[in-house]
Amino acid sequence: MASSWSLSSFVSPRLFLTSGGEPRTREADGFFRVPCCALGSRPRKAGASSRSPSNTSSAAAGRAAVKAAPPPKKRHWKEGEFPGVSEAAVSKPPRTPIKNVKKKVDDRAAAKAWVSTVTEALAEKIQKKQWQEALEVFEMLKEQPFYHPKEGTYMKLLVLLGKSGQAYRAQELFDSMVEEGLEPTSELYTALLAAYGRGDLLDEAFSVLNKMKTLPLCQPDAYTYSTLIKACVEASRFELVDSLYQDMSDRSITPNTVTQNIVLSGYGKAGKFDEMEEVLSGMLESTTCKPDVWTMNIILSLFGNRGEVDLMEKWYERFRGFGIEPETRTFNILIGAYGKRRMYDKMTSVMEYMRRLAFPWTTSTYNNVIEAFADVGDAKNMEHAFNQMRAEGMKADNKTFCCLIKGFSNAGLFHKVVSSIQLAERFEIPANSSFYNAVISACAKAGDLMEMERVFERMKDRHCAPNSTTYSILVDAYRKEGMTDKIYDLEQENPKMFGVDVLAK
CATH class of the missing domain: 1.25.40 (Serine Threonine Protein Phosphatase 5, Tetratricopeptide repeat)
Structure with a gap:
């Protein structure tokens, strides 16, 4: 069944391929103006313009004397002697022409500009989460004579590939790093492990952990175990979580609050509320893993996503009683939960409360509001929230446009679906699975x-x-x-x- 609208007009390669632009140039901040000084002629002395007969005759006599002078004798140069060059001048090394000096200076400036340009391009691609383009720029960088492998660059690329679901490419990058002679660290191994974990490749992730155990300078730490525990939790492999806890205990590594929050969140998402309550009780009794605002956000988000607003509000008050103060993310969770239940009055009250307490509205704040109207196909209020978001200088992200597309689709406004995707293209929003x-x-x-x-x-x-x-x-x-x-x-x-x-x- 064909419709009157078509995505072919906007699903162009430029939407899903990075538009190749010329490298940005740095413009001068200002202009240096050299003032032009008017050079006046030397003032004449009084009477200089008058010509006396005596002066005229003296000048004529001088000209006659010049004409009468005999011509200089021609000098016959000896063989091998170069006219007009003294011995002192010959002994000095020849000077480099000015144009060659300028060329060398320009070449050095161009080289420095190229280094700056390609490095900035790589940072830009990483920031925009464009992993393919980032790898292409990185290969260009490696071909340059000024290239030197750096741990920070590889770390950023490994994290980017992991978040982009490119675990095997992360392994290839890691291997090339080792071939270049850069010594791996526990942080780099953990980034590789995280890439496998995000791709639900647990066997490969455990292989990285076992490899780290054999390297004296790359021993796993609490962050490494927390990263692997998170992968197991998201895959609902809780039996592996218990084995990892035991492994940590054998190596005298104490789980921290981050580790406990990860397990707490996993149990909650899996509906294992008894285990979740056990972990939370242990945190409340612990002296080293006390609950923090992230613990609060996990619990509120759990009940908010389930639509259990009453329990969410009760736990909010309980955490406040524990002395844990809310943050912007906490309020965003409340706004999202109220929006899904179409409790617009409470949603508005939280936003006004944030204003009074000087908590800034963020992109996530607006995304929750836009999503609330998108779910019910309220295109008018959704557009109003989006326009206000842009007016306040908030940067729209991937979720923003996913909600806009969904909202216009629910409202049957498919021509606005097209315009939303075109706008996402202009904003260079990365196209992920969502x-x-x-x-x-x-x-x-x-x-x-x-x-x-x-x-x-x-x-x-x-x-x-x-x-x-x-x-x-x-x-x-x-x-x-x-x-x-x-x-x-x-x-x-x-x-x-x-x-x-x-x-x-």
């Missing part, structure tokens, strides 16, 4: 399955791995149209991701 899923869902709601398939192919071409949400959207769309063959093709394409839960929906 962004593609929002666009694919909009295509499905518009009944344009052909465009939906194009976006899905684009997603895979850009090495953005589809997740269970992606397949659920596709299956629902095909099922409504009775396209069972398409569902079968998806199942054959990715049997591991295409699980029972997707088919059951």
Whole structure:
């Protein structure tokens, strides 16, 4: 079923590929103005303009004397002697021409400018989370004679690849770092471990941990174990968490508050409330792992996402009684929870309370408000919140545009879905799985399955791995149209991701 709108016009390579621009140049902050001084002629003495006969005759006599002088004798140069050059001048080394000196200075300046440009370009790609472009710039940097491997650069790239779901590329980068002669550290190994953990590659992550244990200068610490525990928790492998706790105890590594918060959050998301309560009680009784504002945020977020606003409010008061003060993220959690329950009065009250206490509204604050209106298809209030966000100078992020696309799609305003994606392109918003899923869902709601398939192919071409949400959207769309063959093709394409839960929906 074709619709009157099309995503082909805006799903261009430039949307999902980084637009290649020329390197930025640094302009001068100001101009140095050299004042022009008027050079006046020397004033004439009084009477200098009058010519007396005596003066005229003297000048004539001088000219006659010059004409009468005999011509100089011609000098015959000896063989091998260069005219006009003294012995002292010959003994001095030849001077470099001015133009060559200037060329050397310009070359050095150009080299320094190139170093600055390529380094800034790499930092910009990392900041924008464009891992492919960052690797390309990094390869250009490595080819330059001034390149020297640095731990900080590799650390940033490893973290970027890990967050982008590119664990194996992170391993390749790590291996190339070792080949360049840069000694790995426990921090670099932990970054590699985190990359495997984010990709749900627990066997590889444990291999990195075992490797670290064999290296005297790269021993795992509390942060390393916390990172691996987080990966196990997110994969619901709680039996591995217990073994890691035992391993930490054997190595005399004490879990800190960060570690406990990770486990607390995992138990809560998995619905293991008895275990969650046990961990929280242990934190309250501990002297080294006392609960902090992150603990507070985890508990409030848990009940807020479940829609249990009453429990969320009770726990908020309890944490305040423990002496834990809320922060901006705490209020954002409350705003998000009230928004999902359409409790707009309380949502507004929290925002006003933040203003009174001088807590700044952040991008997350506006995202929660935009999401609240997007869920119900209230395009008018959603746009108003977005416009106010931009007016206050807040930078929109990936979630902002996912919510806008979803909101306009729920409202049936598909032409505004197109304009939102075009705006995301101009803002150079990185297209991750959530962004593609929002666009694919909009295509499905518009009944344009052909465009939906194009976006899905684009997603895979850009090495953005589809997740269970992606397949659920596709299956629902095909099922409504009775396209069972398409569902079968998806199942054959990715049997591991295409699980029972997707088919059951």
